[in-house]
Amino acid sequence: MEIFTVGGFNEVGKNMSVVQYKEDVFIFDMGVYLPAIVELQEQEVDKGGYSEKRLRNIGAVPNDLILDKLGLRSKVRAIFLGHAHLDHIGAVPYLAYRYDAPLYGTPFTTGVLKKIMEDDSQQIPNQIKSINPNSSIHVKGKSGTYQVDFINITHSTLQTSMIALHTPEGIVLYSNDFKLDDNPVLGLPPNYDLLKKIAKEGIKAIIVDSLYSGAEIKTPSEKIARALVEEVLLTIKNENSAIFVTTFSSHIARLKSIVDYAKKLDRDIYFVGRSMKKYVSAAIDIGMCPFQKDIYLTSYKKQVESVMKKVEKNRATSLVVCTGHQGEPGSIMDRLSRETMPFKFRPRDNVIFSSKTIPTPVNIENRSQMDKRLKKSGVRIFDNIHVSGHAGREDLRDLITLIHPENIIPAHGTVEQLTPMISLTKEMGYSAKNCHSMRNGERLKL
C-alpha cells in the first residue's frame, strides 16, 4: 500500500490523507486552512462561498491535484470524514465533486456538512452517507471489498471517529483529531475495546494527531472544563451585570456545561451567531442537544438585533452565548466590541472566553485588537476557561501502547509541532524506519 500526505502536515489545518491499495484509493478528510479563510473574510464582506481557484491560490484547501498527476483521481472509491471541524470537512464543498465517490461520516459530521452547504447555497454531486459511531461499513473497490470501522473517540466536538480501513496488507488507522477522555460530558467515551480488537488484527500504520506531542501532559478531561465554567459563572460577582460567553460553536459538550450553570443563575439564555445556529441545530437533528428547550437560538440579523435590545434592558437576567472567541471579523463579539449592535457594554459586564486563542498571527492580532476595544468599555475579561481537545504526549504514549501500530505517521501540525512525536516513538523503542516524518505532498510506500 501507499500513503499520501496531502494536507495538514505543514500546518494546523487543511487536513487530507490518502491511502492506495492496488487499484483502490481512499481519502480521509478534506479540510480548510482557517487562517487563510479569515484573511479572505477580512478582504471582502460577501459570504456564500468562494471559488475553488481562489482558495487553491491562497493555499486554503489541500493540494489534491497531486492525485491527478499520479493517475489516482479516478481510483478514489470513498471519502471518509473523521469529525465535524472545518479543518477536516471545510474543503468538501469545493473539492469533493472531483471524485466519483460517496462521502461517509457520523450523523453529526454529515449533518454539519449539509448545514454548511445549505447556508452557502452549495451543492455537490457526491452521495453523503451517515454511519453511526462504533459501526462498520463495507466499501467495494476493484481490488477487493474493504471493511471500514468508525470507532468512537473523544475530541472537542460530537461523534468524532477514528477510522480503521482494513486492507489485505493490514489496517490503516486514521486518528485525526482525538484526545482520551473517559468523562466527555456529552457523547460516548473512547471505544478502547474496539481499538484493542483491531490491534490484534494488526495495525499496519496510524496517521495520528500529534499537535501536542511536545506537551508533557495528559490532556485534561472535558469534566475539568465543566468545573472551570461552573466556577467562573457561579463564584464571580456578576449580579446586575451582563454575562457574555463565547466559545467554539462545534463544542456541544461545552455549550451544555455553559447552559447548565447559566440556569443556576436563573438567567434567560440566548445563543447568537450563524455558526452557533448551524452546529446546535445539527446536534438537535440527531437528538444530541439536551439543552434544546433551555435556550433561544437566533442567527438572522433582525432576530439578533431584537435579542440585543432585550439583553440591554434585562442585563441582570440574561446570558448570551455567542461567536467571536478568536476575534473573527463580523462575529457577534467583534461587532459588540465595535459598538455596532443595539447593546453597549458597561463597566463590570463580563465577557468569558471558553476558548484558547489559536496561535496564528491573524488570530492573535484580531483578539488583541478586540480585547483593547472591550477593555475601553470597562468589561471584565475571563480568558482560557478551556481545556484542549487534542491529545498530549502522555495520551499519545498510552494510545501507542494500547494498539502498537507497525508504522507511525504524525499529523496535524508544523514540522516543529510534529517532531516531538518522532522522538516519543524512538523513546518507546520504535526504529527510525517505522516512524515517518512527512510533509504535504509526500508519499510513503509500505
Ligand SMILES: [Zn+2]
Ligand atoms: Zn478537530
